[in-house]
Amino acid sequence: MQINRRQFFKVCSGGMAGTTLAALGFAPGTALAQARQFKLLRAREIRNTCPYCSVGCGLLMYSKNNGSGNAKDTIFHIEGDPDHPISRGALCPKGAGLLDFVQSKDRLRYPEVREPGTNKWKRISWDEALSRIARHIKDDRDANFIERNAEGVTVNRLPTLSLMASTSITNEVGFLTQKLSRALGLVHVDCIARV
Amino acid sequence: MTNHWVDIKNANLVIVMGGNPAEAHPVGFRWAVDAKIHNNAKILVVDPRFTRSAAVADEHVPLRSGTDITFLLGVVNYLISNDKIQHEYVLNYTNASFLVRDDFEFNDGLFSGYDAQKRTYDKTSWAYQLDEQGFARRDPSLSHPRCVWNLLREHASRYTPDVVENICGTPQDRFKVACEMIAETAAPDKTMTSMYALGWTEHTVGAQNIRTMAIIQLLLGNIGMPGGGINALRGHTNVQGITDLGIMATALPGYLTLPSEKQHPDLQTFLSTVTPKPLVQGQVNYWGNYPKFFISLLKSFYGDKATPENDFGFDWLPKWDRLNDFMYTMSAMEDGKLNGCICQGVNVLAMFPDSNKSTRALSKLKYFVVIDPLDCETASFWENHGEHNDVDTASIQTEVFRLPSSCFAEEEGSLVNSGRWLQWHWKGADVPGEGRDDGENIAGIMMAVRHLYENEGGKAVEPLLNMSWDYVDPEAPSAEVVTKEMNGRALADLMDANGNIVVRKGQQLSGFGQLRDDGTTACGCWIYSGSWTEAGNQMARRDNADPSGLGNTPNWAWAWPLNRRVLYNRASMDPMGNPWDPKRKLLWWNGTAWTGYDVPDFTAAPPGSAVTPFIMQSDGVGGLFAQGKMAEGPFPEHYEPMETPIGTNPLHPGVVSNPVVRIMKNDDNFGDPSQYPYVATSYRLTEHFHALTKAAKLNAITQPEAFAEISETLAQKVGVKAGDTIRISSSRGFIKVKAVVTKRVQMLKVNGQEVETVGLPIHWGFKGETVRGYMVNRLTTAVGDANTQTPEYKAFLVNVEKA
Numbered sequence: 001m002q003i004n005r006r007q008f009f010k011v012c013s014g015g016m017a018g019t020t021l022a023a024l025g026f027a028p029g030t031a032l033a034q035a036r037q038f039k040l041l042r043a044r045e046i047r048n049t050c051p052y053c054s055v056g057c058g059l060l061m062y063s064k065n066n067g068s069g070n071a072k073d074t075i076f077h078i079e080g081d082p083d084h085p086i087s088r089g090a091l092c093p094k095g096a097g098l099l100d101f102v103q104s105k106d107r108l109r110y111p112e113v114r115e116p117g118t119n120k121w122k123r124i125s126w127d128e129a130l131s132r133i134a135r136h137i138k139d140d141r142d143a144n145f146i147e148r149n150a151e152g153v154t155v156n157r158l159p160t161l162s163l164m165a166s167t168s169i170t171n172e173v174g175f176l177t178q179k180l181s182r183a184l185g186l187v188h189v190d191c192i193a194r195v
Numbered sequence: 196m197t198n199h200w201v202d203i204k205n206a207n208l209v210i211v212m213g214g215n216p217a218e219a220h221p222v223g224f225r226w227a228v229d230a231k232i233h234n235n236a237k238i239l240v241v242d243p244r245f246t247r248s249a250a251v252a253d254e255h256v257p258l259r260s261g262t263d264i265t266f267l268l269g270v271v272n273y274l275i276s277n278d279k280i281q282h283e284y285v286l287n288y289t290n291a292s293f294l295v296r297d298d299f300e301f302n303d304g305l306f307s308g309y310d311a312q313k314r315t316y317d318k319t320s321w322a323y324q325l326d327e328q329g330f331a332r333r334d335p336s337l338s339h340p341r342c343v344w345n346l347l348r349e350h351a352s353r354y355t356p357d358v359v360e361n362i363c364g365t366p367q368d369r370f371k372v373a374c375e376m377i378a379e380t381a382a383p384d385k386t387m388t389s390m391y392a393l394g395w396t397e398h399t400v401g402a403q404n405i406r407t408m409a410i411i412q413l414l415l416g417n418i419g420m421p422g423g424g425i426n427a428l429r430g431h432t433n434v435q436g437i438t439d440l441g442i443m444a445t446a447l448p449g450y451l452t453l454p455s456e457k458q459h460p461d462l463q464t465f466l467s468t469v470t471p472k473p474l475v476q477g478q479v480n481y482w483g484n485y486p487k488f489f490i491s492l493l494k495s496f497y498g499d500k501a502t503p504e505n506d507f508g509f510d511w512l513p514k515w516d517r518l519n520d521f522m523y524t525m526s527a528m529e530d531g532k533l534n535g536c537i538c539q540g541v542n543v544l545a546m547f548p549d550s551n552k553s554t555r556a557l558s559k560l561k562y563f564v565v566i567d568p569l570d571c572e573t574a575s576f577w578e579n580h581g582e583h584n585d586v587d588t589a590s591i592q593t594e595v596f597r598l599p600s601s602c603f604a605e606e607e608g609s610l611v612n613s614g615r616w617l618q619w620h621w622k623g624a625d626v627p628g629e630g631r632d633d634g635e636n637i638a639g640i641m642m643a644v645r646h647l648y649e650n651e652g653g654k655a656v657e658p659l660l661n662m663s664w665d666y667v668d669p670e671a672p673s674a675e676v677v678t679k680e681m682n683g684r685a686l687a688d689l690m691d692a693n694g695n696i697v698v699r700k701g702q703q704l705s706g707f708g709q710l711r712d713d714g715t716t717a718c719g720c721w722i723y724s725g726s727w728t729e730a731g732n733q734m735a736r737r738d739n740a741d742p743s744g745l746g747n748t749p750n751w752a753w754a755w756p757l758n759r760r761v762l763y764n765r766a767s768m769d770p771m772g773n774p775w776d777p778k779r780k781l782l783w784w785n786g787t788a789w790t791g792y793d794v795p796d797f798t799a800a801p802p803g804s805a806v807t808p809f810i811m812q813s814d815g816v817g818g819l820f821a822q823g824k825m826a827e828g829p830f831p832e833h834y835e836p837m838e839t840p841i842g843t844n845p846l847h848p849g850v851v852s853n854p855v856v857r858i859m860k861n862d863d864n865f866g867d868p869s870q871y872p873y874v875a876t877s878y879r880l881t882e883h884f885h886a887l888t889k890a891a892k893l894n895a896i897t898q899p900e901a902f903a904e905i906s907e908t909l910a911q912k913v914g915v916k917a918g919d920t921i922r923i924s925s926s927r928g929f930i931k932v933k934a935v936v937t938k939r940v941q942m943l944k945v946n947g948q949e950v951e952t953v954g955l956p957i958h959w960g961f962k963g964e965t966v967r968g969y970m971v972n973r974l975t976t977a978v979g980d981a982n983t984q985t986p987e988y989k990a991f992l993v994n995v996e997k998a
Contacts, residue, residue: 052888054434055613058618063624086200094888100892102605102624105964107602109629111596111597133643134643135647166437171437185658
């Protein structure tokens with residue numbers, strides 16, 4: 001006996017005869033009674049940390065792809081991590097908008113250059129960007145590097161190039177940044193910890 | 196933070212001063228509310244504005260922005276005068292009993308040793324009297340006139356309730372309420388926690404604001420206690436980590452110093468200068484291990500190239516000539532002394548003081564490299580956006596590169612929260628478009644420059660090519676490998692005193708206690724040692740069990756140092772090892788060692804020994820008197836903001852503002868109160884994060900447009916009603932915003948005059964999804980704290996007119 005959910009309730013409302021139907025095993029097919037499948041079930045769950053203030057709230061990010069090798073993960077939902085001992089699943093109004101940061105229309109998508117005196121950005125390749133940047137740094141460094149000061153002390157510094165570091169980079173990127181800075185001989189080095 | 200976020204629930208009193216966590220750190224603030232609900236705690240907010248933190252506080256006490264030291268030294272005076280002191284703690288764990296040199300003085304606003312020409316101090320006299328062996332003289336009876344206790348009492352005695360009211364504008368009855376609440380925590384089993392943020396640091400006396408609270412917490416016995424401490428609420432996800440890693444002009448990872456050309460010409464001189472000697476016999480003086488930390492860092496930097504014969508590559512480090520902090524750098528840039536700048540996720544125009552000056556400076560650069568996930572104002576400083584960025588594009592000859600980078604969701608690694616927890620996070624998606632993650636961007640520049648040097652040769656090849664970069668993919672080093680490098684590893688079998696192998700060659704170290712100064716260990720950041728051991732990634736741990744009930748969750752992530760959750764925790768017990776509060780027992784002596792719910796911040800010295808808890812200090816105690824460390828004096832003193840609405844310092848009219856503040860050429864453009872009569876202070880709203888979230892649609896919807904908060908009395912005075920557009924100007928520039936007329940800011944009576952406060956949220960600019968607007972930093976001054984060079988954003992002068 002095939003019976004859908006609506007018919008099942010209709011029969012049941014008829015009285016005692018109806019209620020026995022269920023007891024006899026004529027329950028409706030489960031798929032018919034089910035809502036659309038919960039979207040997060042097929043998503044990949046990734047643990048992350050909120051990038052704004054430094055409470056360090058736990059995040060659960062959900063990304064989805066179809067499992068085929070050439071599909072890219074897309075994050076479509078971010079929420080608080082209920083296991084996190086500080087945030088216990090909560091996010092503040094800043095953190096509640098995180099998905100709109102990830103998906104912001106202002107995200108940069110390719111390397112660009114603004115040539116001196118011009119009024120627009122021009123798309124360039126990574127090769128061009130990095131080789132032009134490296135050329136600037138090398139020319140600057142070769143011209144202005146100080147190996148010894150007037151007293152003959154080895155000082156190995158480059159006083160004409162500065163580096164301003166982010167405070168949202170990871171420790172690991174921070175360590176690479178420290179190594180790059182001192183390898184180049186930079187002393188105009190600072191981060192934005194204080195502003 | 197000495198403590199951590201969840202620990203705030205253990206407090207009996209939460210003082211919020213110099214911060215507004217309910218709006219700037221909302222989820223962390225839940226633990227202050229938790230303390231109120233479950234620990235019967237009180238919340239006290241001291242702030243010029245009636246913030247949302249104040250809205251849930253038991254008491255809100257107002258003060259004029261920039262007068263925190265007066266308020267807090269008033270509290271010190273109250274505590275001493277009314278004997279609200281944790282005596283046993285003060286006598287045993289602070290330098291109250293230490294004798295100070297006879298030539299130390301304080302007269303009319305200046306400490307001994309001031310050089311008016313150089314605007315600096317010779318700090319020689321700011322020191323203890325030493326005996327023949329070089330140890331500090333002490334008087335445990337506290338009766339000697341030169342002991343720290345009596346000097347502090349005398350210094351603070353000037354800060355009477357009258358003086359507090361006159362300088363801060365705090366009514367005396369309100370001040371008394373605050374004093375009484377604070378004083379209750381002098382009981383050994385009561386604690387106060389201090390929550391502060393940039394509301395304290397962004398003053399020319401910022402570091403001294405914090406020191407004054409540290410003095411109070413020591414007098415009350417609240418340092419080292421669960422629910423106590425001095426808790427800096429960091430403002431960005433990895434401020435703590437990037438500071439730990441020393442990405443600053445004169446720093447190296449783990450609070451080591453970059454050598455200077457004057458004091459540290461060679462390794463031996465450097466190590467002997469920076470390594471402290473104990474000032475009290477038998478104290479731990481943990482910084483005595485400096486050579487182990489430093490040599491291990493050099494081995495991490497230079498690998499096999501670092502040998503004892505070449506001083507482990509000491510000469511390859513750049514030696515600094517002066518403090519090139521970002522404010523100095525921007526001035527030098529404005530003067531045309533720099534050619535290039537690599538700007539990694541820093542919105543210079545929005546974040547640095549005096550944005551008009553920033554634009555002039557960036558316009559002088561030859562090349563400017565911006566690494567950023569977003570289209571931000573700084574990379575586009577040359578774009579003309581009408582009144583919001585009115586520049587002459589064609590005349591700006593800077594070549595600007597913009598490299599697309601990752602956001603948090605597209606990368607892996609560790610971040611350090613305010614409570615010193617290193618938490619690992621995982622990548623969820625690729626960087627959009629052709630973007631590369633932050634690490635690839637840095638590595639890309641490093642490798643491109645190296646290739647040129649390898650192919651062409653050039654100047655100073657050794658420092659560049661000897662820096663270790665032996666990653667499997669040098670263009671994209673993995674977070675795992677780099678973090679293991681920071682943790683450190685053995686370069687040879689490490690033996691204990693009996694010749695037993697403790698760590699095998701190549702193994703990860705389990706903590707900085709294993710570091711050596713002979714080149715047999717490498718460690719990139721000694722305070723992170725223990726974060727990725729042979730047992731794996733400690734930062735990725737996710738067990739939130741809380742065995743003590745005090746919220747320490749020792750197996751959730753990993754805290755530096757050594758997974759210690761409460762710093763100075765030996766001070767949570769009396770000298771015999773009994774907890775000051777049995778309900779908050781963190782540690783105990785098990786007969787042979789200290790053990791408990793936290794990692795002991797101490798040695799194996801048994802209860803009752805003469806070893807004192809502040810093991811990082813060469814004297815072993817908490818400093819009521821700061822020997823030679825602070826720029827403006829060993830005790831705090833009230834100095835007016837550089838732009839003061841009252842034009843004088845009622846305590847000493849001859850020394851109005853901080854006498855050692857650095858004022859650079861072109862930055863002495865201070866406004867006079869006759870033209871700019873109102874005190875401006877900048878801050879964040881709960882819906883936005885600095886200049887970043889204007890790019891996020893949801894945040895932009897919730898707070899779409901720039902505004903300023905002014906009082907009803909000021910609105911009336913300048914003829915403005917709510918919703919009007921107002922023009923706010925300083926001697927550096929102007930902005931136009933909407934007026935919010937509110938009771939949240941109030942006029943205060945200060946030194947016989949009426950002082951108004953203008954509140955300036957900072958979240959808008961000429962990019963993003965919000966209504967386009969001006970950047971608040973067009974108004975601010977490029978002078979900073981004399982110790983840290985943190986700009987004075989919280990107290991400067993403006994005028995307000997109807998636009």
